Amino acid sequence: MVTINKQTNSKFTLLHTDAKTNARAGVLTTDHGDIETPIFMPVGTLGSVKGVQLKDLTDDIKAQIILGNTYHLYLRPGTEILEKAGGLHRFNGFNKPMLTDSGGFQVFSLTGIRKLREEGCEFRSHIDGSKHFFTPEKVMDIERSIGADIMMAFDECPPGDSDYEYARKSLELTHRWLDRCINRYNETAPKYGYGQSLFPIVQGCTYPDLRRRSAEFVASKNADGNAIGGLAVGEPAEVMYEMIEVVNEILPKDKPRYLMGVGTPVNLLEGIERGVDMFDCVMPTRNGRNAMLFTQNGIMNMRNRKWADDFSPIDPDGTSYVDTAYSKAYLHHLFKAQELLALQIASIHNLAFYIWLVQEARKQILADNFSAWKAKMVRKVSVRL
Numbered sequence: 001m002v003t004i005n006k007q008t009n010s011k012f013t014l015l016h017t018d019a020k021t022n023a024r025a026g027v028l029t030t031d032h033g034d035i036e037t038p039i040f041m042p043v044g045t046l047g048s049v050k051g052v053q054l055k056d057l058t059d060d061i062k063a064q065i066i067l068g069n070t071y072h073l074y075l076r077p078g079t080e081i082l083e084k085a086g087g088l089h090r091f092n093g094f095n096k097p098m099l100t101d102s103g104g105f106q107v108f109s110l111t112g113i114r115k116l117r118e119e120g121c122e123f124r125s126h127i128d129g130s131k132h133f134f135t136p137e138k139v140m141d142i143e144r145s146i147g148a149d150i151m152m153a154f155d156e157c158p159p160g161d162s163d164y165e166y167a168r169k170s171l172e173l174t175h176r177w178l179d180r181c182i183n184r185y186n187e188t189a190p191k192y193g194y195g196q197s198l199f200p201i202v203q204g205c206t207y208p209d210l211r212r213r214s215a216e217f218v219a220s221k222n223a224d225g226n227a228i229g230g231l232a233v234g235e236p237a238e239v240m241y242e243m244i245e246v247v248n249e250i251l252p253k254d255k256p257r258y259l260m261g262v263g264t265p266v267n268l269l270e271g272i273e274r275g276v277d278m279f280d281c282v283m284p285t286r287n288g289r290n291a292m293l294f295t296q297n298g299i300m301n302m303r304n305r306k307w308a309d310d311f312s313p314i315d316p317d318g319t320s321y322v323d324t325a326y327s328k329a330y331l332h333h334l335f336k337a338q339e340l341l342a343l344q345i346a347s348i349h350n351l352a353f354y355i356w357l358v359q360e361a362r363k364q365i366l367a368d369n370f371s372a373w374k375a376k377m378v379r380k381v382s383v384r385l
Contacts, residue, residue, distance in 0.1 A: 009029065018364075037362070107121050263279070301384075308333075
């Protein structure tokens with residue numbers, strides 16, 4: 001049995017489970033600080049959260065942890081630069097916890113320019129067409145060089161509509177790769193003087209028996225935390241929720257559970273209700289750059305004509321300074337004029353809202369009021385304003 005050797009001071013403290021649901025409040029401790037769960041993690045693919053400066057990210061949005069992506073950071077700036085800088089924390093100045101995706105999703109989404117085999121995956125860069133080869137061992141080495149507090153295992157992320165036989169073979173490959181990731185992790189050490197955790201990823205598409213099999217395999221690895229991958233890739237939302245329930249029946253309750261790449265505000269609330277602790281998604285920034293604002297009272301399209309002469313604050317109930325510093329009419333004007341400031345304002349607002357949402361969920365869990373609050377919030381955040 002291949003299991004993960006404890007190399008970190010990482011610890012997850014489960015503080016409370018809601019009286020009527022599986023929603024949990026906890027604290028994940030890392031060498032770069034504590035993370036209060038449930039938590040949303042802004043995506044900083046290339047070491048930066050698009051359009052958001054560090055001070056806004058930490059002081060205004062109050063991000064506790066962000067993501068970097070192994071595939072993108074490997075291509076640029078490259079591990080040589082990151083090692084010279086002393087790791088990603090020193091390179092980008094974010095001195096709080098960070099997590100790196102393994103790049104598996106990015107590599108396997110390169111349809112037509114990648115070749116998959118037992119040893120690993122050959123692919124061509126989306127930047128210049130140059131040829132590269134990722135193995136589980138190489139990905140672990142890259143993540144050591146990046147230096148994130150949490151490293152994700154290298155997996156295959158199969159299409160959401162995969163047939164059973166493909167999903168089964170993909171799952172078995174992911175499990176073999178996980179053992180190779182663990183072996184490499186165990187025989188290497190962090191480069192920058194602080195611990196790095198390795199999180200395995202549960203796969204299995206939308207097949208309950210495969211999901212159970214994968215969750216049992218992952219649970220046996222003694223990781224500091226575990227992830228659920230391969231969801232929100234085209235399957236109906238109700239199927240995603242069913243798979244979360246299947247997996248969370250098996251994953252250890254004393255370890256954080258990370259649902260990768262999800263999602264809308266409603267997805268977050270439904271995931272929290274089912275016992276998920278950690279989330280990430282590009283939606284708040286990507287949709288923000290396309291003029292979509294999420295609020296606790298509904299969704300606003302800031303390009304709509306109705307906002308052109310609405311001089312009220314962007315979001316009087318918002319938590320970011322941008323919410324009251326600017327008016328709806330002004331933000332509408334910026335989008336219509338294609339001013340870059342519009343993208344920044346919308347990104348900051350949406351990230352602040354997402355983090356407010358999970359923090360408020362945590363308060364309601366601790367008060368044993370999550371179920372009633374969640375039902376109300378699902379209705380409110382879904383309204384089109």
